Amino acid sequence: MFHRFAFALSSTLILSSAFPHQPTGATPPPLAALPTAPTTTAQRQPLSIYQPLHTIPWEGFYFTKLGMAYFATEPLKTNFIQRPELDELSAPTLAAQPLPVHRMLDPKKTGWELVNYAIAAGLDNQFDRAMNAYKRSLQIAKEIGDHELEGLALGGMGLLRAQKGFYDVETIDVLTDYWRWTREHQNPKAEAIALSNLGNAYFASDLYLKAIEFHQKRLALARKLGDRAGMGRALGNLGMVQQALGNFDKALALHQQQWDIVRQGQDIVGQKMALANLGIAAHGLEDYAKAIDYQTQRLKLAQQTQDPRTEAEALANIAGAQYFLGNYDRAIALYEQAWTIAWNKLxxxxxxxxxxxxxxxxxxxxxxxxxxxxxxQQYFRYISSRNNRRGEGLVKNNVGVLRMQDGNLTNAEKTLRDGIQLWDNLRDRLGNQDAFKISLFDTQTVPYVNLQSLLVQKNQIGSALEVSEQGRSRAFAELLQRRSQPLKQKITDNPPNLEHIKQIAKQNNATLVQYSVLAEIHKSKAQGNDPALKPQESELLIWVIKPTGEVFLRKSQFLASPNWQQQAHSLSDLVADSRSAIGVRGRGIRVVAKQITPENDPPLQQLHRLLIQPIADLLPQKPDDLVVLLPQQSLFLVPFAALQDKDGTYLIEKHTIVTAPSIQVFDLAQQQRQRLPQRNLFAQPLIVGNPKMPTLPSVADETPEVLESLPGAETEAKSIGQLLQTQPLVGAQATESAVVQQMSNASLIHLATHGLLDDFQSSGFPGAIALAPTNSTDGFLTADELLNLKLQAELVVLSACNTGRGRITGDGVIGLSRSLFAAGVPTVLASLWAVPDAPTSTLMTAFYETLKAEPNKARALRKAMLQAKQQYPDPKDWASFVLIGNP
Structure with missing residues (x-):
């Protein structure tokens, strides 16, 4: 859903550094008196992005003067004091000169004094002196063989660099050296600290995979040592990474585990961290009341322990929740309160x-x-100087929004493009981790929406189309490229430009129709029926690229449509209503029962008016000419074939249609078809029907459920097997292992069985095909397992319920069809809802009979639908199936 990313949540890295040119304890300077605009929100307002305040919990430094001495053998009991002999040794002007250790009367003593000097200098914000003192002490330690001093110097130097915001190769190298030192000297407690700080340094550098790796190492070590406080910190750190990736459910679960640990003891620092994390995760899930509750508990602990940093952060994050609840004056007052504390004390x-x-x-x-x-602008100038791509990309979006609102479209465009480039680089750092790229991209789609809106305002239609394409299915396209190219060949994830898009339309003799959903800020209802800020779909951009290379843009402003507010609250609602109108119900879809009458505009006709009518004159006149529909968001669930014009004519009666998540993915599907072995589609078919059904995994104390048998699917499989002259796998023969084995060489795969939407393995890839279980397999061929297969089938037919559905993200539908494409299949026929047995059997038989004479799969499906429609007029019986990919 759009709201999961429109106000993207991204943890700010709160790092200690002095506010320039202002004395400690001074009164905060007042804001400049500026002209005030009317206090009303614009009717069309671009999407801004909010971020909470959150501190990276570096271990060994708890923001007090005594805390910095965590690495030292003795606590530091005094403030920084000038010592001439140490000042000289650590002077920046002498840093490059060799240290004459052999001339020192007591080098060991000097080395230890330098470490304490470095700690004090670091606390006094004299970074260069502190670093030079650490380096001098490290040099002494290595020359005299003082391993304890060596470890202290390495740990302190890495921690200081990280704490000051230097997230670079040198910092990670120093922290890595310290980690190796802890292992070499078998110091598990120090190793735990090293793993935590190294993981946090990778996180701060936006290298999420490495961050997860080291935090998991820290968690495993803490469990081995029985270190419950360490376990809590590791779980909290892992949750912070999941938050940055947009996985708020996973983050909340990790933070709840953290809280369950720390609340049992006297770890007040850990409790404050856990409450901060819980509050931010709840905010990401739009549970603002819960977010305020967690942050208020944190605020009370901060005040009790006289912790101004935590107090300021808690106030700021309470303000953030009030902001989303529409209480702007209250939010501003809380921000000012937090700012005063931070100014005077931090x-x-x-x-x-x-x-x-x-x-x-x-x-x-x-x-x-x-x-x-x-x-x-103050924040923008500051964050641009930091090594924080995530934060900088977010800030650039918001500055772009402000410039758009001010009418400065040229600078706004540049700022938005710069931010998009920064976030593109972040995804590149995730390597081959598809699930992480999908979830991260879900938090990053807002700038694409804003930039499209801006370019349309500037009447730069071609550029807006390029951005629309750039902002969809990026991880999917990269996955297909990676699977199809040699291992050593560099993947270039470059979406097609305008000329390439025109070329794709010409080469396929196809009319491309790309839908892009724009949104605006408005008030809606948050949990607890309180008003909240949310983005709402406001306008639909519909691009049409004809086979001639002509490009057109039409707009569908559905919020301005007649009776919109009476019929649906959002485009997603209308899609759900259209499914309800034809008797479709399914998990994960909001269904509102409505009596469909001519007076209240039936949803299938209303969807036609919004999606097809604005471009009807641009679509081909010949029914056999190909139309490629490229939906977005909830439009993936639209039964396009069943959309009716005002005369009651279904879209499938006029056009041959195929769908794809993006133009680039459509093009890559054509390339996949060309790489397959040149053989007849029916050379080696695999037909599966009504396997001996597996048992669903039990939930809590519920009795395990065996899936219902599908005798109609068995009849379908046998009928198709006879038509294609092959023996189908049915019943106990259709085991998961047997089916997977035959899938690898099959030219065509037909699976008539249950399709499920569940994510059994919590992999981020929902969906499974039910097959017969064995002693070694559970009978569920999951989307994640399909993703790792290498198939040569030209076509896979998923004749099962809900196989075209899945988790809808900015990258498209994450489910079975996506996994099959990644496995090498260029064309998938899937269903959008549970399909009745008899009509499906009729449709499938007609499809294969037509396909034997008509190699174009999209045309064959159209003819089969029309034939099934004659016998079964209800769209529920014939309109479920969608052809995805190569026609």
């Missing part, structure tokens, strides 16, 4: 500028754009 630039940025968003929603820009 002087931390990341917190201070972060507060100004979020406060700017509140002024933006009030309609005070001048003050919003003044505040956000």
């Amino acid at each position: 002087q931390d630039a990341d917190i201070l500028y972060g507060l100004r940025g979020n406060e700017g968003l509140a002024y933006f929603q009030k309609g005070d754009y001048a003050k919003a820009m003044e505040l956000y």
Whole structure:
């Protein structure tokens, strides 16, 4: 759903550094007096992105002067004191000169004094002196063989660099050296700290896979040591990574485990961390009341322990929840309260500028754009100087939005494009981890929406189409490229430009129809029936690229459509209503029962008016000419074949249609077809029907459920097997292992069985095909397992319920069909709902009979649908199937 990414959640890295040119304890400077715009929200407002304040929990440094001495053998009991002999040794001007250790009367003592000097200098924000002192002490330690001093210097140096925001190769190298030192000297407690800080350094560098790797190592070590506090910190750190990836459900579960551990003891620091994490995860799930509750508990602990940093962060994040609840004045007051605490007691630039940025968003929603820009520009200039691509990309989107609202479209376009490029680089860092790329991309689609809207305002239609294509199915396209190219060949994830898009339409003699859903900010209902800020679909851009290379853009402004508010609250609602109108019900889809009458505009006709009528004159006149539909978001669930015009004519009666998640994926599917062995489609068919059904995994104390047998599917399989002159696998023969074995060489695969939407293995890839279980297999061929197969089938038919559905993301539908494409299949025929046995058997038989004479699968499906429609007029019986990919 759109709201999962429109206000993307991204943890700010709160790192200690002085606010420039202001004395500690000074009164905060007042905001400049600026002209105030009317306090009303614009009717069309681009999508801004909010981020909470959140500190990376570096271990060994708890933001107190005593805490910095965690690595030292003795606590530091005094503030930084100038010592001439140590000042000289650590002077930046002498840093490159060799240290005459052999001339020292007591090098060991000097080395230890340098470490304490470095700790104190670091606390006094004298970074260069501190680093030089650490380096000098490390040199002494290595020359005299003092391993304890060596470890202390390495640990302190890496921690100081990380804490100061230097997330670079040198920092990671130093932290890695310290980790190796802990292992070499068999110091598991120090190793735990090293693993945590190294994982956090990778996280701060936006290298999420490495962060997860080291936090999991830390968790395993803590469990081995029986270190419950360490377990809590590791779980919290893993949850922070999942939050950055947009996996809020997983993050919440990890943080709940963290809280369950820390609340049992006296680990107040751990409790404050866990409550912070729980609050941010709840916010990401739009449970603002719960988010406020967690942050309020954290605030009370901060005040009890006199912890100004946590107090400021908690106030800021409560303000963020109030912002989403529409209480802008309350949010601004809380931000000012937090800023005063941070200014007087912390002087931390990341917190201070972060507060100004979020406060700017509140002024933006009030309609005070001048003050919003003044505040956000402060944050923009600061974050641009930091090594934080995630934060910088987010800030660039918001500055772009403010510039759009101010009418500065040229600068807004550049800023949005810069932010998109930064986030593209973040995904590149995830390597081959498809699931992570999908979830991360779900948090990053807002700039594409804003940039499309801007380019359309500038009447740059071709550029807007390129951005629409760039903002969809990126991970899917890269996955297909990676699977099809040699291992050593570099993958270039470049979406097609306008000329390439025209070429694709010409080469396939196809009319491409790309839908792009735009959104605006509006008030809606949050949990607990409180008003909240949410994006709502406001306009549908429909691009048509004809085989001649002509490009057209039509708009469908459905919020302005007659009776829209009476009939549906969103495009997703209308799609659900259309499914309800034809008697379709399924898990995960909102269904609102409505009596369909001419007076209230039947949903199938209303969808036709929104999706097809604006472009009807641009579609081909010949029914056999190909139309490629490229949906987005909830439109993936639309039964396009069953959409009716005002005369009651179904779309399939006029056009031959195929779907794809993006133009690039459609093109890659054609390339996959060309790479397959040149053989007849029916050379080696695999037909499966009504396997001996497996048992669903039990939930809690429920009795395990055996899936219902499908005798109609068995009849279908035998009928098709006879038609194609092959013996189908049915009943106990259709085991998971037997089917998988035959799939690898099959030219055509037909699976008539149950399709499930569940994510059994919590892999992020929902969907499974029910097959007969064995002693070694559970009988569920999951989407994740399909993803790892290498198939040579030209066509896979999933004659089962819901096989065309899955988890809808910015990358498309994540489910069975996507996994089959990744396995090498160029064309998939899947269903959008549970299909009745008799009509399906009729349709499938007609499909294969037509396909034997007509090699074009899209035309064969159209003829089969029309034939089935004659016998079974209800769309529920014939309109479920969609052809995806190569026609």
